[in-house]
Amino acid sequence: MTAAPIVDPKIEPDGLPTAPNRWSIRVRVPRAWRRPLGIAGVAIIAFWVLVALFAPLLAPFDPLAQDSPRFLPPSPEHWMGTDGVGRDVLSRVIYGAQISLPIAVVLVVLSVIVGGVIGAVAGYAGGVVDSILMRVVDLFFAFPSIILAMAIAAALGPSLTNAVVAIVVVSWPSYARVTRSLVLSLRSTNYIAASRLLGTSSARALVREVVPNVAGPVLVLATLELGAAVLLLSGLSYLGLGAVPPTPEWGAMVSDGARTFNNWWIAVFPGIAIFSIVLAFNFLGDALRDGLDPRSSKSLSDAEI
Amino acid sequence: MFGRFLLKRIGAAVLLAFGIVVVTFALTALLPGDPATAQLGERAAADPEIVAAYMKANGLDQPLYTQFFIYLGHLVQGDLGTSLQSRNPVLTDLGQFGPASFELAVTATVIAVIVGVGLGIVAALRPDRPLDHTLRVVSLGGVSIPIFWLSLIAVFIFSTQLRIFPSSGRLNPGETPPPHITGLYTLDSLLTANWATFGSAVGHLILPALVLAAPMVGLLLRFTRSSMLEVIGNDYVRSANAKGLPPGLVVRRHTLRGALVPVITVLGSAFASLLAGTVLVEQIFAWPGIGSYAYRSASNLDLPAIVGVTLFVALVFIAVNFLVDVLYGLIDPRIRTS
Amino acid sequence: STPSSDSAGGTLVIDKSFDLKTADPARNFETTGNILGRALYDTLVTFENGDSSTPIPMVATEWSGNDDATEYTFTLRDDITFASGDKLTADDVVFSLERAKNVKGNGSFLMAGLTAEKVDDTTVVITSEAPNTAIPAIMTSPTLGILDSKVVEENGGSDAEGADTADTAEEYLNGASAGSGPYILDSFDITTETVITANPDYWGTKPKYDKVVLRNATAETQSSDVVSGTAQVALDLGSDQIASLEGNSAVVISTTSSPTIFFLFSNADPAVSTISSDPKFREAVTYGLDYDSLLELAGDGAIRAAGVVPDSFLGALKESDAIVRDVDRAKAAVAALGGTPTVSLEYPSDISSNGLDFGPIAERVQANLAEVGITVNLSPSPVATALENYRAGTEEMGLWLWSPDFPDPSDYLVFGPGATVGLRAGWAAGSAPEIEDIAAQAAVTVSDEERAPLYEEFQTKLNEAGVFNPLFQPSASVVASSAVGEVLYSPAFGLDIAAIGQ
Amino acid sequence: MSLLEIDDLTITLPTTGAGRVLVDGVSLTVDSGQMVGLAGESGSGKTVTALTALGFVPEGATATGAVRLDGEDLLTMDKKRLREVRGTTVAMVFQDPMTSLHPMLSIQTQLTEQLRVHRNLSKRAARARAIEMLELVRIPNPARALSAFPHHFSGGMRQRIAIASALACDPKLLIADEVTTALDVTVQAGILGLLDQLRRELGMAVVFITHDLGVMNVTTDSLYVMYSGRVAEQGGTREVLAAPRHPYTRALIDALPDARNLGLPLVAIPGEAATPERRPAGCAFHPRCAFAEDRCRTEVPALRDIGGQRELACHVDPFATVGAVAGAAAAASGAGTASRAGTASRAGAAAAASGANVGPTDAELYGRSSS
């Protein structure tokens, strides 16, 4: 009795509407970016990344040098004017990118790691572990984040590092929630069950089967949260709890300018910088989210608030 | 059924409140500052006798864990301690500043709901049209704008330059606040038919509320849109259309009702976080609310006030979430019965 | 509801960035409280509006001290009544002063070592343990405002020792005033606004405005308020904000120099820092600072502080005696130190004085010292946290200010080694015996002619030691709407409300 | 005049590049009281076609041809009139009873709202009518059911409520789109019985869509078999299913497990169904068809009358005569034997048991010749 298949042996994987080959991964990700807002987002982010990388070349002045007259309005020499101690605002805005961008990334990476691990463990382990971890998450959620951040920053003294710590403390729970809900919905999927039946241990299944599936949505959330992180960071700096002078941090610069708002240029330009980069992250994140499957994007939106 | 649900909720709230007190106290243990020095003047702080008297008077001479248990003892009696700064009971302070923030947050929420949900519906009814794309940019813009910066610009344009709105406070200077009924000046002045005060209260409220509403508008717009779209694709909306119902009725009764549940969740969380997030706006608009109280307490190491505010905001958060759940039940019968 | 300001009897709105804590004069020692106290309570003596050099009569018609300045006798008016109808007598004076001493509040130090005693109904004697020529000046402090002892006692007041716990009158005094001043308290709120109304039975010149609203406003809003007419007087505008109002016909600006001194210190305690305690380092700082560029930040009307004692006080150094920048000398000092000295400079980040923030000044100091080869790391903290380090004497370098507690140079002896502020800079007693001797001598010298040179010498030596670097006295500006007219800054009380429009 | 006359309906979705033709030249008539079936694989355009009877055209698509309901063309009708027609003349029941009822509205609202809109009934009258409808679909305790919500009912009951809701305004035509697909056979039997009864009692016409040819066989009078937006074959249901003429219909039947082919491997249709995006030229079925000729690859076969009130769209018509069938079977059977060896005994038993008029060899023939 030969094992000649009854079914049509020539059946090949069909070309579904998506590109039918192994390029698919590469083709699929940029698809989200191809949305006009996604492109705009990428472009603005790329712009700021370049600005940050080439700040020394781009900035016309030393961002710390106080050698111009104070409060010069925008002029051909100082495109964005000078501030209260005679520094060039443009140069400071340019150097500001070197601060906000990397810190936002570090922040989000830290939050993703802390929140992701806790959420994944809670979701996958379930039971008591889940209950306890989720109560902790609830606690941090109910905690008024900015008050917590203020208290931490006040306690540890204002500095960018402490602001980062403070923000991580208040932002990891949302990653924990998303990861948990994603893991929870994945945990009961049949491919995990199948994999376990084949002898995969539960820890291994978590790493091998769950993590890759959670990574996408979490990445999207992270993109959106990059914007939120920049906002929170600049907010803390605005309150004097973040960047320490003379660091050209955008929030701190707005705060400097706020006191003498009739010299509007000091506050307005760094504000535009913050707005543009946050907007870009949101554009990109939004476009990426559109590319996600509905279930993941639902867990995302549930967590985002 | 409902009683049990309520009990469970209250249990969770108590647990959460306890957790928050513990964490806040633990946090204060980290605070390097000394409340006595923070509160006492230059000369007084140099006098150990005065410092000792101050510490004793405020229970600060006890070890932290003793303070913690004393605080807990008072807490169960509804006493949140006395603010070191204002020297009022923290509860009194919260009673004063809470309504101010509440008024601001509620107004902002109402604005955001009207604008955000309204535009969200508009966008969802005509998806992928130019208007929809424009609204998407508006919504993303709303959530991206640094609120402190927006406040500054709003004050500069509307108060300093155009002088349309006052820039600070809740009433004109010297104006007597309306009798305390709810603590919301607009409502109280309306209730007592005090039109001049009402006008002034509204005038002061508009600008900060608009600024505060901006990110929420963005959030609600996006949520309403996606939630509406999801529901519009549902069979039950198709059913309603197949029944030949007028489009207005279909949107109102069928689509909106289905789409509202997720929007209410967002609204609940957004409102709760607004109360805490008013810090920056209240700061700039000199709005005497919880946010500025929290900021002052944090920077003055006013421990009872910090714990009190944190607890208060957390409880509001819990209460709002509870309210959201109740609303769910009202809207969604599946939850009501299960 | 629009406040009218043009006619007598109207409402006056004063914008002030609040540091208000209480309306109980004995417990108050903050600026806003002083402004309020000055309006609600009379003191034994006071200053002419805009002046802080010579006490003038108020409740006391005349006073005299003995030769070694340990005993001052005050003769009281007998025509003053409180709102309760009671007459103001020596009992009330003694009660108020003793109470201020015993409640152990922020201002209690004013009465430290002093005792008030009644001689008869119109005579009070104040005795001091040590010679104290500043007693009349001290008596001008609103903290020592005179309360209606009967009313206060009825409401839990006490002037006895142990009043810090026994006295419970604060709550009452936060709701009603028990004084004889030109105004009475209408409503008191430490966060938004406090309202006072004219005292109809005031014994002195009636104030022009019937109702005055002291409104809590940040410096940013004050400027637009006063232009738009929301407020008539703005008290916290810095020179940069004032600059934008220059030429605006809607406002009248009055600028004087404030007696506040901004100073820098380098900790002299080697245990705190081996760098900042090195005399070479102090020399480098002293000559490396670009005082003119710092003065520029302080704005128009600010003046260079030649020594710690402000210019309007007895014994102040002349501007020509101030240290002049000498970059070469500073660099040489740095070279002598070897390497790049790196220090951290702490300052309060969330307070401002006369509209001036510490941040830009610190940044400028940092830039100045960078020019002579010193690296300064800035370490701003909320004042609550910063004060802790400052008062504990653990700051390596600090940027702070000193406002006089009373207008007498003796208030500045605290900068000496082993004294309050000296210790904060790690300057222990015995580390500069010469200066300590001068300080001790100045403290007990009674006659002004003898005192003045002593204080000058004290300051010159302080400058030489370089532990403290007095930077400048900022300008103090009051911006008033033109309808109100010029409003003078009061160096002693901040603002004399009753004097506005007089 | 028939109740519903769809005439040369073509629905095109303009997309960049070539437009997608969802429905291509479909004509269909439904007479009063008639139950007409639409069968075909997923994506063949059954739903899109049927929905035009309610005046629904997919968002952004253009429809040409005519859809006349009671003589009025729905494609050109103004919106107001269209709304009147929906619910009163024609109504629809959807596939999934879990989602076609609004989960948050009471049964009463969902049963009465159209009555209030179309019939202007008072609340009370509408309620009485709703109770009547629930009785008609045999919901126990209708008065109580009105105040309940959909989640209180089982799937079968929900589907009956959905039918009641559709029938509230006495439509002349009911579109039933896979109304039993999500249900158990036992529940399905109940719904089919109900539909049959309603049709007889109310004289209503039904357009019945299903994949399940067994269900089709026992419910509908006439049948349209669709493939890739076109009608492949049409005629009386039992006739078509008993003696299919189109290779596609034949293949559909052969893929079904049934008494006829018991013990034999089931015969699948090779390849993938054509979609509007990828529709082969000529006869859309030709890549999957064992009988395809050159003509099939280029020329779209038109629907032609083949007698017995049946129509067929096939150039080849391989099952036109029994002789043709037998010949093809003989040619292909040799190749098929090897793989069957393992199941030969069962096949024999099945062949004996099979009494259907299409012999097992035909089925084998079909399967073999395509591989």
Next chain:
Amino acid sequence: MTVLDVNDVVVDYKVSGRPVVHAVAGVSLQVGAGEIVGLVGESGCGKSSLGRAIVGLEKLARGSVTLDGHEVTPLGRGARPVADRGLQMIFQDPYSSLNPRRRIWRQIADGLPADASGARSAGRRRAAVNELLDAVGLAASAGDRFPHEFSGGQRQRIAIARALAAQPAVIVADEPVSALDASTRAQVSNLIVQIARDRGMGVLFISHDLSGVRHMADRVAVMYLGRIVETSPTESLWSEPLHPYSDALVKAIPQLGLTATTPVAPRGEVPDPSSPPAGCRFHPRCPLAFERCLTDDPALVTVEGSREAACWLQPAGGPARELALLEA
């Protein structure tokens, strides 16, 4: 020869605030080598729960599952014991049964037993995967792709290949074809039959489609509300069912053919599994119910030959009574 022995299995679901659902309420069942056993019943009667419990995905509240004489333990945290891997499962939804982020061949290779030497040569594993792909009728190149590139039927084949990788003695197939189109359904059904025959592998084929089961299964077990009410060889069940419920099921199926009649629905609705009726669980819907059925719950007994039934009308030890006659 029996390879899988399911003995008196009970599966409970506890949802807080609600009564416990006995989704499976004492089921015994055997599957022999190379035998295909169909498991049919209405939605919600506990078929999936039983299937999952058998392979160890659900905890057993009672009873045991024995594979080749050794008891199978439910899945814990660690890796599943090698002996238990002889039980594999294929799921209904072809879209959720493959990990969308992993290449096909890796997912299949997971199931390959470790080489004797312990060495895991990638080449050898790949070759084994290719063999499996071939066995389910897919080209070897399919291994390098991701699941989204396949249609539902192809995914089910991949799922089968993955299950085969572990060389199972028994596969529990939970409605493997009900999500597929009629024609694809045929392909996958054929494949399962062929593999079972070729490899001598037992299959528990869960389905609610009785005609599909009739085509494949050697024996059929009929489940109602958590219990098995009848087990019979396929054709006997079809031609003369022992249990009134089996009868109702068969009669409800719409048939092809000119003579086909309108299907008949059993009366009543499926009761809530959390509060099953007393006595025989089917009695409220049974046309033949009599007093005893209202109070006493009939056990599953051997009636005649290899046929079992749980009905008071079918006494233990037979002979089988024809329901049509009883009805008349």
